[in-house]
Amino acid sequence: MQPKNLGQYGDQKSEIERISYFPQKRLKLFPRFGAIVILALVYYGIAEISRHIAATPQDVTPVWPPDGFASAATLIFGYQVLPGVLIGSFLANIWAFFNGDNPYTAIASVLQVLGIAIGTTVGTGIGNYLLRRFIRSDNPFTRLDGVYIFLICTSAVAPMINATSGVTSLCLGGQVPWTAFSDVWFVWWISNVSGICIFTPALLSFHQLYRQEIASLFTFNTFSNIIPNIRNKLAPFKQRLLEVSSLLSIVLFIGYVSFYQQQHLEYILIPCLVWAVLRFGQFGATNLIVIITTIATLGTVRGLGSFASQNLNNSLVQLQSFIVVIVVTTLSLLAILSEKRQAFRKLKQSEISLTERTNQLEHSQAKLNAAASVLEQQNIDLFEAKEIADQANNAKTEFLSNMSHELRTPLNAVLGLVQLLKSSNNLNALERSDLQTVHDSGIHLLYLIEDILDISKIESGKMELQFQEIHLETFLKKIIAIIQVQANNKKLDLICEFSEDLPKNIRADRKRLKQVLINLLNNAVKFTKKGHVIFRVYTDRIETGTEKSNSFASIRFEIEDSGVGIRPEKLESIFLPFEQTGETKFKVKGTGLGLAISQKIIKMIGGKITVDSQIGVGSRFLFTVNLEVLPTKIASQREMTSPNLSSVNDQSLAKKLPLNILLAEDNMVNQKVASRVLERLGYRIDIVNNGLEVLEITRKQMYDVVLMDIQMPEMDGIEATKHLLDSEYRPYIIALTANAMSSDRLVCLAAGMNDYLSKPINIELLVEALWRSPMGRRVSQESKK
Known part of the structure; x- marks a missing residue:
């Protein structure tokens, strides 16, 4: 959010001078002078273009691209081009703030613009220094720490210097009242941050492309070899032209309907960015960010699209929050994938070396x-x-x-x-x-x-409820333990009020009831800045059964908070898919599906979630469901067989529960994760890569537990399980798979597996599954004696 006359910028991070990603040779006098002049003209030209096409009717520019260009130039060529930043910033602001009514006002105008330009230049230089001081990789976007250093030092800290100097100069010159200092400072700072986050990575990717692809064509090549090399470089691009065209078409379409047709589809653009990261790397992803943010900015400043609002500040804050989300997400994913590729590259090199030996x-x-x-x-x-x-x-x-x-x-x-x-x-x-x-x-x-x-x-009507016995008191305590951590982090009081006549054991879908309660309690904590969250559970009525019928209890669940509240006109729409209400800063923290899913689950059970709310006072969500009451002697099998959860972090668990464990997994990363988790619990496991190896090793050695992946080469986990059922000795088989649909679980159990866990691995659930094995039940029963 940058006022028309407040066009300044922050910094972008680069590599240390000794690192080859941004080599910074000292330019000779004439090339250095030319670089300074070009940078000054580019800065000034981009500033004028931004003010004419990307400013709101109130002369507010939410994104300030000149800072991204200045930051990238400084990172590539070094401190020697900083005079170009000074001149460009001066030119970009002198016509906006110059007052020639008399010599005094003219001199004052020049001085305040000079103060703005100096702040811009100093901010750029300090951002450059901080990045060089702390970066530790050959490319700031190939490691997560490099990305975070870039976002913190160059994109956040350095623009603070720029904004502070600029707003102070305007206040001293009388252009801005001192009472508005903080508001103008924030507008200035966030627009600089947006400009740097968007344009600097893209410009640096162009520089990297030049060094790695274009410049290499003319290095150590004769003229006769240049043309064939160019053809070789262009060949992969021609093959992927259709994919590039498809991606751009999808982005342009979604951008159009989101930012020009009032359709709230803007976050569907994130999968497109993931596509660009996976298929086109840093160059494609960073330049796609420029395209998406340009569409979003041009639509928003014209009062169109998903972020359009009568309140200009709300509209622009939503736009800039969107920009920050896609930039942070994309750059983080780039870094994660780069680290993964480096690991696989090293692994491939080792594989090649071994292959050459035999x-x-x-x-x-x-x-x-x-x-x-x-x-x-x-x-x-x-x-x-x-x-x-x-x-x-x-x-x-x-x-x-x-x-x-x-x-x-x-x-x-x-x-x-x-x-x-x-x-x-x-x-x-x-x-x-x-x-x-x-x-x-x-x-x-x-x-x-x-x-x-x-x-x-x-x-699609494919969700089915899985009813099972639940010990209600234990079930509620576990939910409270999860929410208590979040409440403590925000210094909120979590108050629990449970009636004494609650049934001991009920029959319900544990997973879905927990999902609803966690979602409602999470929302209460998230939208409450201070005060309390109250969780009430009590019995409305109990219908006593006969010899031929079971008893039922009408149980009422209430979640009350002292949070921001919900506007009356939004109370019905909050249960619609992808609908989000409340303060803007909370809207980017989810998909808007939580309440919609919760409402549909409760309707499947036979109830309905209702809400009472008042702005500034808080909200109260409640629902009532009729659940079957089980005799007290019938306890949940899960509760009876599960140990104390303190064993999750018990590194001597293997001594308490001695198990011989086999892991069947073909993915090397998953092998590493599972083995590390089990080693932390004290186990030493054997690992095989497919179902055939499972059958081979189980003929030679007995195992208490087999952790079985489903998708494996040569023989999958389902087929291997069927063969193990016919063997003389049958281990306890736990499915450990990334197939997480409910139908996948049924397929595994139908094939003869004893238990099911989905990836990512949850250590708590893994430990519980181990305790449910025959050995675990024996140890548990012996400990009770």
Whole structure:
């Protein structure tokens, strides 16, 4: 959000001078002078263009691109081009603030504009210095720490200097009253941050492309070799031209309907950015950010699109929040994928080295590749045949299932390793905070995936409730333990009021009831800045059964908070899919599916969620459901067989529960995560890569537990399980898979597996599953004696 006359900028991060990604040779006098002049003219020209096409009717420019250009130029060429920033900033502001009524006002105007220009230049230089001081990789966007240093030092801290200097100069010159200092400062700062986050990564990617692709054509090549090299470079681009065209068409269409037709589809652009990251790398992703943010900005400043609002500040804050979300998400994903590629590259190098040492391994690899090719072709044929036979709704469900599997596989590595790292004693407070941020972000992404799958299953009528025995008191205590942590972090009072006549044991869908309560309590904590959240559960009435019928209890659940409240006209729409209300800063923290899913689940049970709310006072969500009451002697099997959850972090669990464990998993990253988790619990496990190896090793050795992946080469987990059922000795088989649909669980259990866990690995659920094994039940019973 930048006023027309407040066009300043912050900084972008780069590499240390000794690193080759941005080599900064000292320019000779004439080239240096030319670079300064060009930078000054570019800065001035971009500023004028931004004011004419990207400013609101109130002369507010929400994104200030000149700062992104200045920051990128400084990172590439070094401090020697900073005079160009000074001149460009001076030219960009002198015509906006110059007052020539008399010599005094003219001199004062020049001085205040000079103060703005100096602040811009100093901010750029300090941002450049901080990045060079703290960056540790060859490319700031290939590691997560590099991305965070860029976002914090260059994109956030450095613009503070710019904004402070600029607004102070305007206040001293009488252009802005001192009472408006903070508001104008924030507008100035956030527009600089947006300009740097959008344009600097894109410009740096152009520079990288030039160094790696274009400049290399003319290095150590004769003229006769240049043309063939150019053709070789362009060949992959021609092959992917259709994909590029498709991606741009989709982005332009979604951008048009979102920012020019009032359709709230703007966050659907995030999968397009993920597409660009996966297929086109840093160059494609960063330049797609420029395209998307340009469309969003041009629509918003004209009062159109998803972020359009009568309140200009709200409209622009939503726009800039959207920009920050897509930039942080895209750059973080770029870094994660880059780190993954580096790991795989090292692994590939080791594989090649081993292959060169033995012909036998080479032959085996060829056979595996051939078998994989055959299986891949078979899968393609099966998929095409199924696609013809299935209806559109089944196709959508299949697509979401596949996406869930692919997204859960890298999440398994992220969340599994983060859980292990968090328990390390060698971390400082900052590292623990960073790990918690990564963990929370991963959990948030997992919730988004599950929300999308749930809404799809509900709409297609494929969601089924799985009723089971629940010990109600224990069930509620576990929910409170989850929410208490969040309430403590925000210093809120979590008050629990449960009536004494609550039934001990009920029959309900544990997962879905927990999902609804967690969602409502999470919302209460999220939208409450201070005060309290009250969780009430009490019995409305009890219908006593007869010898031929069971008893039922009408149980009422209430969640009350002292939060921001909901406007009356929004009370009905909050239960619609993708609908979000409340303060703007909360709207980017979810999909808007939570309440819609919760309402549909409660309706399936036979109730309805209602809400009472008052702005500034708080909200109260409540629902009543009729649940079957079980005799007190019948306890939940889950509660009886599960140990104390303190064993989750017990590194001596293997001594309490001695198990011989086999892991069947073909993905090396998943192998590493599972083995590290089990080693932390004290176990030493054996690992095989497919179902055939499972059958081979179980003939030689007995195992108490087999953790079985489903999708494996040569023989999958389902087929391997069927063979194990026919063997003399049958281990306890736990499915451990990224296939997370309810139908996947039924398939695993129908095949003869004893238990089911979905990826990412949840250590608590894994420990509970181990305790449910025959050995675990024996140990548990002996301990009770």
